[in-house]
Amino acid sequence: xxxxxxxxxxxxxxxxxxxxxxxxxxxxxxxxxxxxxxxxxxxxxxxxxxxxxxxxxxxxxxxxxxxxxxxxxxxxxxxxxxxxxxxxxxxxxxxxxxxxxxxxxxxxxxxxxxxxxxxxxxxxxxxxxxxxxxxxxxxxxxxxxxxxxxxxxxxxxxxxxxxxxxxxxxxxxxxxxxxxxxxxxxxxxxxxxxxxxxxxxxxxxxxxxxxxxxxxxxxxxxxxxxxxxxxxxxxxxxxxxxxxxxxxxxxxxxxxxxxxxxxxxxxxxxxxxxxxxxxxxxxxxxxxxxxxxxxxxxxxxxxxxxxxxx
Numbered sequence: 001x002x003x004x005x006x007x008x009x010x011x012x013x014x015x016x017x018x019x020x021x022x023x024x025x026x027x028x029x030x031x032x033x034x035x036x037x038x039x040x041x042x043x044x045x046x047x048x049x050x051x052x053x054x055x056x057x058x059x060x061x062x063x064x065x066x067x068x069x070x071x072x073x074x075x076x077x078x079x080x081x082x083x084x085x086x087x088x089x090x091x092x093x094x095x096x097x098x099x100x101x102x103x104x105x106x107x108x109x110x111x112x113x114x115x116x117x118x119x120x121x122x123x124x125x126x127x128x129x130x131x132x133x134x135x136x137x138x139x140x141x142x143x144x145x146x147x148x149x150x151x152x153x154x155x156x157x158x159x160x161x162x163x164x165x166x167x168x169x170x171x172x173x174x175x176x177x178x179x180x181x182x183x184x185x186x187x188x189x190x191x192x193x194x195x196x197x198x199x200x201x202x203x204x205x206x207x208x209x210x211x212x213x214x215x216x217x218x219x220x221x222x223x224x225x226x227x228x229x230x231x232x233x234x235x236x237x238x239x240x241x242x243x244x245x246x247x248x249x250x251x252x253x254x255x256x257x258x259x260x261x262x263x264x265x266x267x268x269x270x271x272x273x274x275x276x277x278x279x280x281x282x283x284x285x286x287x288x289x290x291x292x293x294x295x296x297x298x299x300x301x302x303x304x305x306x307x308x309x310x
Contacts, residue, residue, distance in 0.1 A: 055119075055140060056114055056115050056116045057070065057114060057115040057116070058115070058116055058118060058119050058188055058192075059084070059088065059097075059111075059115050059116065059117050059118070060088075060117070060118050060119075060188045060191060060192045060195060061119075061186065061187070061188030062115075064081060064085075067081055067084065068081050070114070070115075071084075074107075074110055076107065080103070080107065083100075083102050083103055084100065084103065084111075085236075086102070087099075087100040087102055087103065088100075088117070088195075088236075089195075089236050089237065089238075091202065092202065092203070093195075093198065093199035093202055093203075094117060094199075095117070095199060095203075096117050097111045097112045097115070097116070097117050098112065118192050118195070118196060119139065119140045119188075119189070119192070120137040120138070120139060120189065120192050120193065120196065121137065121138040122135060122136070122137065122138075123136045123137060123138040123144060124136040130151070131150075131151040132148060132149070132150050132151070133148065133149040134146065134147075134148050135147050135148070135149070137193065139165070139185075139189060143165040143182055143183065144165070145162040145165055145185065145189075145193075145215070145216050146162055146215055146216055147159060147160060147161050147162060147193045147197070147215055148160040148215070149197050149201075155206075155209075156209045156210055157197075157201055157206060157207065157208050157209050157210070158208075158209065158210040158211070158212060159193065159194050159197045159198075159208055159210070159211050159212070160212045160214050160215050161190060161193040161194055161211060161212075161213060161215050162185065162190070162193065162215030162216035162217055163184075163185055163190055163213055163215065163216070163217040163218070163219040163221075163222045163225070163226050164181065164182075164183070164184050164185055164216060164217025164218065164221065164222055165181075165182035165183050165184075165185065165216065165217070166179050166180050166181045166182040166183075166216065166217070167179075167180075167181055167216060167217050167218055167221075168180070168181035168218070168221065169218050169221070169249050169283070169284065169285055170284045171249065171270075171272075171282060171283050171284075171285075172281075172282045172283075173272070173282055176216045176217070184217075184221075184222040184225060185217070185222065185225060186225060187224075187225040187228040187229050187232070188229075190222075190225055190226060190229035191228075191229040191232045191233060191236075193215075194208065194211055194229075194233050194237060194239075195236075195237060198237050198239075208237065208239065209239070209243060210239070210243045210244070210245075211230075211233055211239060211243065211244045211245070212244075212245045212247065212268075213226060213230075213244075213245065213246040213247055214245075214247040214268070218248065218249055218251070219246050219247060219248060220246070220248045220251040220254035220255070220258070221251070223254055223257070226246065227258075227261065230244055230246070230263075230265055240264075241263055241264035241265050242264050242265075242266065244265045244266065245265070245266035245267070245268050246258070246265060246266070246267060246268070247267075247268040247269070247270055248267070248268070248269060248270065249269075249270045249283060249285045250269060250270070250271075250283075250285050250286065250289055250294045250297075251285065251289065252289040252293050252294060252296075252297040255267070255294075255297040255298065255300075255301055256297050256300055256301070258301065259297075259300055259301040259304040259305065260304065264305075267298075267301055269294070269298065270283075274291075275291075276290050276291050279291065
């Protein structure tokens with residue numbers, strides 16, 4: 001298959017995008033977002049002394065059982081759990097613990113002493129003329145990650161979120177790939193990127209409508225945390241599975257595992273070249289999983305999704 005050919009591998013409504021022998025110029029649906037990741041701020045090394053023992057509990061990271069146990073230890077009634085979750089994910093999401101005005105002042109004080117509503121700090125933000133917002137987050141250990149919020153004229157609001165600090169895949173065209181791999185993000189750190197954008201939009205009577213896992217990192221190299229965050233986005237932010245898309249450079253075993261999950265989440269392949277020689281030159285992953293293996297995995301994904309739809 002030459003680079004001039006364009007043969008789309010797509011089945012309508014099954015959530016598979018840009019699986020093809022495509023001209024280089026077309027690249028993949030994530031290419032536009034990738035160009036935004038050029039803030040030029042490097043990840044600082046974590047401090048020499050660990051602050052783990054000083055960290056407060058992250059309400060975005062606590063399960064219902066964990067939060068219930070915390071509240072029970074304070075002698076709080078069971079309904080306080082629902083009050084807190086409603087304050088976090090309801091029609092007017094709180095931006096911090098003090099803005100949870102449905103909670104008693106005493107409980108807010110306890111929560112502030114022992115917990116935080118999120119751990120990501122905005123380190124830098126850039127707004128473009130078309131309304132696109134690129135945000136640099138500082139994690140609890142000083143690591144820096146990026147997210148992008150993209151508005152569209154049809155009122156869709158799409159968040160592009162990161163799954164790792166850096167990336168180990170080594171794609172030559174990707175700035176993140178050239179900075180190397182630092183660490184995986186936790187499920188809570190991935191979810192919080194979406195939750196924070198969602199809360200900000202709801203404060204303006206807008207709604208986060210789509211999520212694409214196309215930020216820093218290879219999502220399928222952090223499979224469990226990404227899938228866990230995706231499930232929470234669906235259940236807690238109320239965004240339908242078909243409005244989520246996970247991108248991959250082509251990790252074949254994880255594509256097949258993802259197909260077997262039975263989820264309606266979309267899959268995007270970062271293809272970039274339509275021959276093995278050309279793709280291997282810029283994407284080392286192709287030396288392990290060539291185009292034939294990748295397309296077989298994609299066919300398996302489509303066939304499995306098609307079977308699930310019937």
